[in-house]
Amino acid sequence: MKSRTQRATNDSDSVAESDPATNKDISPGLTLDELAAETGVPQRTIRFYQAERLIPKPGRDRVDARIARYDTDHIDRLRLVADLQDRGLKIPAIRELLASPEAPNKVNEWLGLDSSLRGSWAKVEPQLVSREELESLTHGLPRGTRGRLEAGGLMRSQGDSWLILNRPLFELSTRLVRDGVDIDLVLASGVILAENLGRAADRLIDLFVGAVAEGFGEGTEVDSLVETLRPIAGDAAALIFGAELNRAVGALLADTKRLAKLRTRPKS
Numbered sequence: 422m423k424s425r426t427q428r429a430t431n432d433s434d435s436v437a438e439s440d441p442a443t444n445k446d447i448s449p450g451l452t453l454d455e456l457a458a459e460t461g462v463p464q465r466t467i468r469f470y471q472a473e474r475l476i477p478k479p480g481r482d483r484v485d486a487r488i489a490r491y492d493t494d495h496i497d498r499l500r501l502v503a504d505l506q507d508r509g510l511k512i513p514a515i516r517e518l519l520a521s522p523e524a525p526n527k528v529n530e531w532l533g534l535d536s537s538l539r540g541s542w543a544k545v546e547p548q549l550v551s552r553e554e555l556e557s558l559t560h561g562l563p564r565g566t567r568g569r570l571e572a573g574g575l576m577r578s579q580g581d582s583w584l585i586l587n588r589p590l591f592e593l594s595t596r597l598v599r600d601g602v603d604i605d606l607v608l609a610s611g612v613i614l615a616e617n618l619g620r621a622a623d624r625l626i627d628l629f630v631g632a633v634a635e636g637f638g639e640g641t642e643v644d645s646l647v648e649t650l651r652p653i654a655g656d657a658a659a660l661i662f663g664a665e666l667n668r669a670v671g672a673l674l675a676d677t678k679r680l681a682k683l684r685t686r687p688k689s
Contacts, residue, residue: 450490460499555583573608
């Protein structure tokens with residue numbers, strides 16, 4: 422185990438990067454080693470966060486000014502940054518959020534919006550399954566299907582286990598393969614749907630934000646507005662997509678050249 426003197430030497434570079442005029446003079450406190458151990462955030466990452474102005478500068482030890490000292494504010498900030506990153510916020514957005522004079526209120530407001538908006542849509546959590554469970558889920562599938570499912574992003578290896586990113590979608594894909602649909606056709610169909618529905622989702626969000634900015638729902642909580650518009654993501658999307666499929670099938674039936682490609686061919 423390292424002594425406090427050894428840890429002080431390791432931490433000296435952190436203090437060298439800080440501004441003595443703005444540093445707090447605190448002692449005792451946590452060294453960089455101890456802060457990393459307390460929060461689970463690597464020292465290198467903590468230094469990076471300091472450089473990006475995501476956490477306050479460290480204080481100085483009263484006896485040896487070369488030693489950086491961190492307190493509960495640093496612990497709380499590191500955990501907050503980790504939480505914001507887990508929710509999908511990038512470093513520049515986190516820095517902007519935390520740099521505001523009203524940072525606590527803005528962060529709480531953002532976290533409230535995050536919970537309201539994310540909580541209103543269907544969310545599927547990844548599932549970790551054992552090798553035996555995966556064998557059961559993929560039993561009877563053609564050789565090579567598991568590799569294609571992994572290449573298609575539906576699952577990935579996690580040591581001795583497997584992470585299924587979206588189990589309902591995974592089970593739908595394997596059911597289609599069992600029904601005779603080629604796995605590459607299944608995966609290509611998923612890509613088409615994801616690309617086009619992704620663009621539609623982005624445009625709907627822009628439409629919603631623009632409408633709110635122009636006064637739509639004034640005086641109403643955001644989560645209530647989202648619940649009001651939620652059918653667009655489910656019922657309306659399914660109805661519109663079904664209608665578009667009918668239109669596309671009608672166009673196919675009217676195109677004799679394309680239709681000829683669907684003629685039943687004799688089995689060899």
